[in-house]
Structures are given as structure tokens and as C-alpha cells.
Amino acid sequence: MxxxxxxxxxxxxxxxxxxxxxxxxxxxxxxxxxxxxxxxxxxxxxxxxxxxxxxxxxxxxxxxxxxxxxxxxxxxxxxxxxxxxxxxxxxxxxxxxxxxxxxxxxxxxxxxxxxxxxxxxxxxxxxxxxxxxxxxxxxxxxxxxxxxxxxxxxxxxxxxxxxxxxxxxxxxxxxxxxxxxxxxxxxxxxxxxxxxxxxxxxxxxxxxxxxxxxxxxxxxxxxxxxxxxxxxxxxxxxxxxxxxxxxxxxxxxKTLSVRMERHNRNALEVARFLQRHPKVERVYYPGLPEHPGHEIAKKQMVGFSGVMSFEVKGGYESGKRTVNALKLCTQAVSLGDTRTLVCHSASTTHSTVTPEARRAGGITDGLIRLSVGLEDPQDIIADLDQALG
Ligand SMILES: Cc1ncc(COP(=O)(O)O)c(C=O)c1O
Structure with missing residues (x-):
């Protein structure tokens, strides 16, 4: 069959x-x-x-x-x-x-x-x-x-x-x-x-x-x-x-469906939290109606997956300070893991790229990439909240 x-x-x-x-x-x-x-x-x-x-x-x-x-x-x-x-x-x-x-x-x-x-x-x-x-x-x-x-x-x-x-x-x-x-x-x-x-x-x-x-x-x-x-x-x-x-x-x-359902759900919840946070300048997540690609993403995607980026107010130093203050979310490159991974792009993955080239690719100095894991979303949110605070 x-x-x-x-x-x-x-x-x-x-x-x-x-x-x-x-x-x-x-x-x-x-x-x-x-x-x-x-x-x-x-x-x-x-x-x-x-x-x-x-x-x-x-x-x-x-x-x-x-x-x-x-x-x-x-x-x-x-x-x-x-x-x-x-x-x-x-x-x-x-x-x-x-x-x-x-x-x-x-x-x-x-x-x-x-x-x-x-x-x-x-x-x-x-x-x-x-x-x-x-x-x-x-x-x-x-x-x-x-x-x-x-x-x-x-x-x-x-x-x-x-x-x-x-x-x-x-x-x-x-x-x-x-x-x-x-x-x-x-x-x-x-x-x-x-x-x-x-x-x-x-x-x-x-x-x-x-x-x-x-x-x-x-x-x-x-x-x-x-x-x-x-x-x-x-x-x-x-x-x-x-x-x-x-x-x-x-x-x-074998567990892709159940994992992705949860990644989709957790990420949307985290994105909504970040969007409301006074220390966050902007959130880039195609699941948010404010994202410029949201309507197209809605047409071609079932869910919006587990990765987002957000920009903290205060630029480069503020981006670094925020990731350093995280306790549950792990500072590491890569994404799609069971655990939440976080990375300040300008000081790590894109540190060898000139600031101009970074900006052309949408990577601002305070940009933090977040791969939302499968933990309870309330714990992820609490960790982000204390770090941003
Ligand atoms: C979108 C995307 N494509 C390709 C790659 C390269 O994959 P790998 O690290 O498995 O060589 C990565 C790695 O981060 C990625 O994020």
C-alpha cells in the first residue's frame, strides 16, 4: 500500500x-x-x-x-x-x-x-x-x-x-x-x-x-x-x-510533524511577546501581520517555523548585553534544535562582514537571531524578559 x-x-x-x-x-x-x-x-x-x-x-x-x-x-x-x-x-x-x-x-x-x-x-x-x-x-x-x-x-x-x-x-x-x-x-x-x-x-x-x-x-x-x-x-x-x-x-x-507544530506555535507566542516589549525595536517573523512578507508567507507556508530575528534598542553593545544575560536560551550558532538557540549576528556569524554589507543584508547592529526550541514557551519568554530587563 x-x-x-x-x-x-x-x-x-x-x-x-x-x-x-x-x-x-x-x-x-x-x-x-x-x-x-x-x-x-x-x-x-x-x-x-x-x-x-x-x-x-x-x-x-x-x-x-x-x-x-x-x-x-x-x-x-x-x-x-x-x-x-x-x-x-x-x-x-x-x-x-x-x-x-x-x-x-x-x-x-x-x-x-x-x-x-x-x-x-x-x-x-x-x-x-x-x-x-x-x-x-x-x-x-x-x-x-x-x-x-x-x-x-x-x-x-x-x-x-x-x-x-x-x-x-x-x-x-x-x-x-x-x-x-x-x-x-x-x-x-x-x-x-x-x-x-x-x-x-x-x-x-x-x-x-x-x-x-x-x-x-x-x-x-x-x-x-x-x-x-x-x-x-x-x-x-x-x-x-x-x-x-x-x-x-x-x-x-520521524518526529518532524510534531516538532514543527510546536516550533511554529512557540515561535509565534515568543514573537508576539517580543513585539510588545519596550526594549525591542523590531521583530522579524513572517508569522506577524506587520512583516512585509506576511501575506506571501501565508499563501505559501502552512506555519511560519521556529526562527525569528529581533532588534534590541541601543545597537551593537545592547545586542551583546542581551544575549549575555540569557540563562535558558543558549548562545550558539545553528538552529532547528530542541533547545532554544540565540545568536547576536553582528558580533558572531557576520563579524567579518563590513557594517555596510551587513546592513544591505538586513543585519543591523542590534539584531539577535532566535531559534525557538521545544521548551515551554512561558519559560523562554521569562528568560527573554529578564535579559531584556
Ligand atoms: C539557510 C541555510 N542554508 C544552508 C546552511 C548550511 O548548512 P550546513 O551548516 O549544514 O552546511 C545553513 C547553515 O546554517 C543555513 O542556515
Whole structure:
């Protein structure tokens, strides 16, 4: 029987009872290489990819994770990678060649921005960064040699929203591939493939894993595109996820629905509290009606996920003082964990970026990113209240 509902797929997709022991979930295949019975069988595996050969080429735990993520995103296939950045880099490097041009959001995750701005030009690939919250900016930036459009919505860390449907439509009209980083939303809240996007990318390190204990990445889309990336750059560059991490992330995904429901609910409550607080200048959370992208977010998201940013009055020093005073919320980078994580962007993740470049990306001096965890929201609010006080 083929199950279709998200909650059921999160648990059952990709999993199979172990034929040898009856273990109900996929065991961990902590192996680098797989024996074959004869040279002919070896030749068959090499030629047609039937069965496993070497973990850089594939592994039962990686396959199980790929099947699960593809099912949840509604894609034909998925490639799981060692980290989110391995997914971003491997995918883009496979799809572009010297002389190509990319149109990308000017508020991408910092390492994705660095890949496009610093490394791709070494291989003759240029990127134009535009504010994709206005799709017209994308349309007028497309050139004859543009190959793909890359967006991130909601974006990290300032939570800008881009209209996925509008980007899909204009990419298709121009014959371009469209890519999205769906890390913040997760497939529970947002399904870009159903809206026509070609490739969905994740840092699976975040909400998909959900417990802050494994790094991983994923790219999901049509079978032929994923096969091209898998058999091309991925195998040769080698950004392969370990079987154990694949297993941990697959285990985390089984509770994705219940976790995301709670992340959505807690974050909205915390955002409303912060919005009313006299020491807070502004809250960036797409779930608030005052957010400029709220109406579009409402159209394309089921819930608004667990991450927000807020700006404290008093700038840089005040931002640092506030995070230093927190007791329950942990100062750390990353997001999507069970515990609430907090980070003053200007003094940490974006400290090497000039203040002007920071401001262009919406990162003001007092900006604090908050990944609201699964604790009781009243405890999170009480901690924020005492720190702001
Ligand atoms: C939106 C987004 N995309 C990609 C990445 C990169 O993921 P990883 O750290 O798993 O390489 C991150 C990491 O924070 C992220 O927040």
C-alpha cells in the first residue's frame, strides 16, 4: 500500500524491516564497501548502479534517508550530502559552467553567498545578487547567459520572504532552473516543488535532524537532475554523509510533524511577546501581520517555523548585553534544535562582514537571531524578559 499523508511518510518512507533480523527500522550499515559474488556481478553494479559498491557511491542508510526526504518534499528523487553546504556547492557546481550567470537573493545564507561571490568567479561564473522579495528585480537581472535563479525563503537571518510561485513562473518563461534553500521552513511548512520550483536544498543539520547531533544536507527534484548531480560532482567531490548521520537524521525526521507544530506555535507566542516589549525595536517573523512578507508567507507556508530575528534598542553593545544575560536560551550558532538557540549576528556569524554589507543584508547592529526550541514557551519568554530587563 502506498501512503501519501505527510505524517505517515515521515515515519514510514524509506524504512524497511531488516530481512535478516526482523529489526523494524533500518539498521546502521557502518560499512565503506560491499562485497559482490563475482566479477560479473561487480561489473553489473558498476555499470547500472544496482546494489551497493562503495559508500561514496551509496549506502543503505543514505538511500533510506533520501527516500524519506524525497517523499516529504514531493520530489521524484533526493541526494543526501555530508552538510547543507555540500548540497549547495555540489548542486551549483554540477549545473553551471564557465561563462554562466546566476541570479540570487541578496540575503542568502552567508556561506552560500561566499560560494557565489568569491569562489564561482574563479571558474568564470558570475552572480548578480538582487532583492528577490520583488520578483521584478529578478526579471530585469536575467541575462542571455543566465543559467539559474537561487532563492532562500524565509532567509537567514533576517527572515525576508520571496514569492516562490512568482519566481517559478518567471524562471520557466526564461528557460532557467530555479533553486530554493528550504532549510528554515522545512517541507512540513512549505513545499516548493508543488509550486513549480525545480530543486529544493536543505541543511538537514537543522530542523530535519532536529536534535543538534548530526550534520547533513539534501537536494531534491526530478530524477534525471538528481541523478546528474549524484553521478557527477557528488561522487567525485565526495561530500558524502556518513551512514550514522544519515540514520540519525532519518530518525529525527520521524518526529518532524510534531516538532514543527510546536516550533511554529512557540515561535509565534515568543514573537508576539517580543513585539510588545519596550526594549525591542523590531521583530522579524513572517508569522506577524506587520512583516512585509506576511501575506506571501501565508499563501505559501502552512506555519511560519521556529526562527525569528529581533532588534534590541541601543545597537551593537545592547545586542551583546542581551544575549549575555540569557540563562535558558543558549548562545550558539545553528538552529532547528530542541533547545532554544540565540545568536547576536553582528558580533558572531557576520563579524567579518563590513557594517555596510551587513546592513544591505538586513543585519543591523542590534539584531539577535532566535531559534525557538521545544521548551515551554512561558519559560523562554521569562528568560527573554529578564535579559531584556
Ligand atoms: C539557510 C541555510 N542554508 C544552508 C546552511 C548550511 O548548512 P550546513 O551548516 O549544514 O552546511 C545553513 C547553515 O546554517 C543555513 O542556515
Amino acid at each position: 502506498k501512503y501519501k499523508k505527510f505524517d505517515t511518510l515521515a515515519i514510514h518512507a524509506g524504512e524497511s524491516t531488516d530481512p535478516h533480523t526482523g529489526a523494524v527500522d533500518t539498521p546502521i550499515y557502518q560499512a565503506t564497501t560491499f562485497a559482490y559474488e563475482s566479477a560479473d556481478e561487480g561489473a553489473e553494479r558498476f555499470a547500472h548502479g544496482t546494489g551497493f559498491v562503495y559508500t561514496r557511491w551509496g549506502n543503505p542508510n543514505i538511500s533510506a534517508l533520501q527516500e524519506k526526504i524525497a517523499a516529504l518534499e514531493g520530489g521524484e528523487a533526493c541526494l543526501a550530502t555530508a552538510t547543507g553546504m555540500a548540497a549547495v556547492a555540489t548542486t551549483i557546481l554540477q549545473l553551471v559552467q564557465s561563462g554562466d550567470h546566476i541570479v540570487a537573493s541578496n540575503y542568502l545564507y552567508s556561506a552560500t553567498n561566499t560560494l557565489c561571490a568569491k569562489y564561482l568567479p574563479k571558474f568564470g561564473v558570475q552572480t548578480s545578487f538582487v532583492d528577490t522579495s520583488n520578483p521584478k528585480n529578478v526579471e530585469r537581472t536575467i541575462q542571455k547567459n543566465t543559467k539559474l535563479v537561487y532563492i532562500e525563503t524565509p532567509s537567514n537571518p533576517a527572515l525576508q520572504i520571496t514569492d516562490i510561485k512568482a519566481i517559478t513562473t518567471l524562471s520557466k518563461q526564461a528557460g532557467l532552473l530555479s533553486l530554493i534553500d528550504n532549510t528554515f521552513a522545512t517541507p512540513f511548512n512549505q513545499k516548493p516543488i508543488a509550486l513549480g520550483l525545480d530543486l529544493v536544498i536543505h541543511s538537514a543539520t537543522k530542523f530535519l535532524c532536529g536534535h543538534g547531533d548530526a550534520m547533513g544536507g539534501a537536494v531534491i527534484g526530478k530524477k534525471d537532475l538528481i541523478e546528474q548531480i549524484t553521478k557527477g560532482m557528488h561522487r567525485d567531490l565526495g561530500g558524502v554523509i556518513s551512514p550514522f548521520n544519515a540514520w540519525l537524521i532519518a530518525r529525527g525526521i
